[in-house]
Amino acid sequence: MSRVLKAVIGTPGVSALIVLIIILATFHLYTGIFLRPRNIELILGIVPELGVVVLGVVILMIAREFDLSVGSVFGLAPMIMNALYTSGGLHPWLAIVLALAACALVGLFNGAMTVYRRIPSFIVTLGMLFMARSMVIVLTGKRPPRPDTVPYDVFVYDFGMFPASLLWFLGLALVLGIILHRTNVGNWIYATGGHTEAAKDMGIRWRRVKLGCFMLCSTLAGFGGILQTFRVGGSVMPTYGTGLELEAIAAAVIGGTSLFGGAGSVIGALAGVFLVRSIDNGFIIARVDVEFFRMALGALIIAAVIFNTDLQRFASRIRVKGKEED
Numbered sequence: 366m367s368r369v370l371k372a373v374i375g376t377p378g379v380s381a382l383i384v385l386i387i388i389l390a391t392f393h394l395y396t397g398i399f400l401r402p403r404n405i406e407l408i409l410g411i412v413p414e415l416g417v418v419v420l421g422v423v424i425l426m427i428a429r430e431f432d433l434s435v436g437s438v439f440g441l442a443p444m445i446m447n448a449l450y451t452s453g454g455l456h457p458w459l460a461i462v463l464a465l466a467a468c469a470l471v472g473l474f475n476g477a478m479t480v481y482r483r484i485p486s487f488i489v490t491l492g493m494l495f496m497a498r499s500m501v502i503v504l505t506g507k508r509p510p511r512p513d514t515v516p517y518d519v520f521v522y523d524f525g526m527f528p529a530s531l532l533w534f535l536g537l538a539l540v541l542g543i544i545l546h547r548t549n550v551g552n553w554i555y556a557t558g559g560h561t562e563a564a565k566d567m568g569i570r571w572r573r574v575k576l577g578c579f580m581l582c583s584t585l586a587g588f589g590g591i592l593q594t595f596r597v598g599g600s601v602m603p604t605y606g607t608g609l610e611l612e613a614i615a616a617a618v619i620g621g622t623s624l625f626g627g628a629g630s631v632i633g634a635l636a637g638v639f640l641v642r643s644i645d646n647g648f649i650i651a652r653v654d655v656e657f658f659r660m661a662l663g664a665l666i667i668a669a670v671i672f673n674t675d676l677q678r679f680a681s682r683i684r685v686k687g688k689e690e691d
Contacts, residue, residue: 379621379633380621380669380672380673381619381620381621381633381636381637381640381669382632382636383672384619384640384665384668384669384672385636385639385640385643388640388643388644388647389643392643392647392650392651395651396647396650396651398650399646399647399650402526404646404650405526406525406526407646408639408642408643408646409526409527409528409531410528410530410531410596411642411646412531412534412638412639412642413528413530413531413533413534413589413592414530414589414590414592414593414596415589415609415612415613415616415638415641415642416534416538416589416634416635416638417533417534417537417585417586417588417589417592418435418439418585418586418589418609418613419613419616419617419620419634419637419638420534420537420538420541420585420631420634421435421581421582421583421584421585421586422435422582422613422614422616422617423617423620423622423629423630423631423633423634424541424545424554424578424581424582424629425578425579425581425582426558426614426617426622426623426624426626426629427545427554427555427558427578427622427623427626427627427628427629428554428557428558428574428575428578428626429557429558429559429561429625429626429627430479430486430558430575430578430579430626431486431487431490431614432472432475432486432490432579432582432583432586432610433487433490433491433493433494433610434471434475434490434491434493434494434496434497434583434586434610435582435583435586435606435609435610435613436494436586436606436607436608436609436610436611436613437493437494437495437496437497437498437501437606437610438468438471438493438497438583438586438587438590438606439586439587439589439590439593439605439606439609440497440498440501440590440601440602440603440604440605440606440607441467441468441471441497441498441500441501441504441587441590442464442465442467442468442586442587442588442590442591443464443587443590443591443593443594443601443605444500444501444504444505444601444603445460445463445464445467445504446460446461446463446464446591446594447460447594447601448504449463449464461591464587464591465584465587465588465591467587468583468584468586468587468588469580469583469584471493471497471583472579472580472581472582472583472584473576473579473580474493475489475490475493475579475583476575476576476578476579476580477576479575479579480572480575480576481572486579494610498603498607501603501605502603505601505603517595517598520533520591520592520595521592521595521596528596530592530595530596533592537585538631538634538635541631542630542631542632545630545631546630546631550574553569553570553571553574554574554578555627555628556569556571556627557569557571557574557575557626558626558627559626559627559628560627586606590605590606593605612641612662615637615641615662615665615666616634616637616638616640616641617629617633617634617637618637618666618669618670619636619637619640619641619665619666619669620632620633620634620635620636620637620638620640620669621633621636621637621669621673622634622637640665641662644658644661644662644665645658648661
């Protein structure tokens with residue numbers, strides 16, 4: 366029993382799940398409508414866009430790198446997509462693929478500068494944040510492109526309480542969870558982020574691992590932007606994704622992802638995303654000033670780090686006690 370308890374408590378993201386349950390119950394008791402089907406449907410409708418971005422951010426952070434440009438790439442992808450199928454006349458599906466390919470190239474650039482030029486990822490992606498946002502403005506001519514015929518239903522069809530975008534998000538989470546926790550690729554990512562020198566000695570191509578994580582992060586950020594564009598009917602605003610990078614990193618940290626690499630999980634990412642969006646929605650229902658959301662998010666980041674640390678220490682004590690009993 367002690368080993369099972371240790372395994373559960375020691376899993377990154379458990380603290381976020383505990384806090385999520387507390388937050389959900391608190392908001393429902395205060396508002397009386399928070400857990401009603403209609404409100405749950407609203408939350409599930411806005412979770413996928415942030416969630417897809419957080420999945421990429423978590424995997425990159427596990428590899429001990431950061432990407433501050435995900436918010437700008439989030440806005441860049443739908444701009445490229447719209448420009449290609451409205452001005453370029455390309456088929457919508459081809460426009461989507463090329464837009465995501467452009468995002469992957471952004472990630473490749475970020476990774477190459479970090480891995481081969483040895484520029485800290487914080488600096489590289491901070492520069493890309495401004496560069497990509499400027500590209501968004503240039504593509505629109507300071508005006509949003511007009512909406513056109515695109516395959517909305519494939520991405521945002523309403524199945525009732527569960528929109529198609531949520532299925533995309535959960536599907537990606539499942540696939541990435543299997544890769545991260547059940548394959549050699551996942552072991553390479555954890556090893557690269559947690560013990561880079563050991564990874565080198567083991568023959569792991571850590572540079573390729575980090576490049577792949579950067580490209581995945583940027584591609585998922587672009588896909589999140591496309592999902593939001595489809596949800597709002599095809600219109601794209603130059604401000605899409607502004608500040609999203611901070612929310613994504615916050616959700617990752619709240620979900621138990623270590624800032625020092627080598628620790629994190631998809632379950633934690635899911636918990637962090639739902640927690641951030643639940644607080645946002647709960648404050649709106651409770652008619653609390655939106656600025657308090659930022660304050661609550663900041664407090665939650667600090668509390669999550671403390672809570673995760675305490676849980677890890679508690680799990681360590683359980684392990685020592687179990688050995689003594691043996």
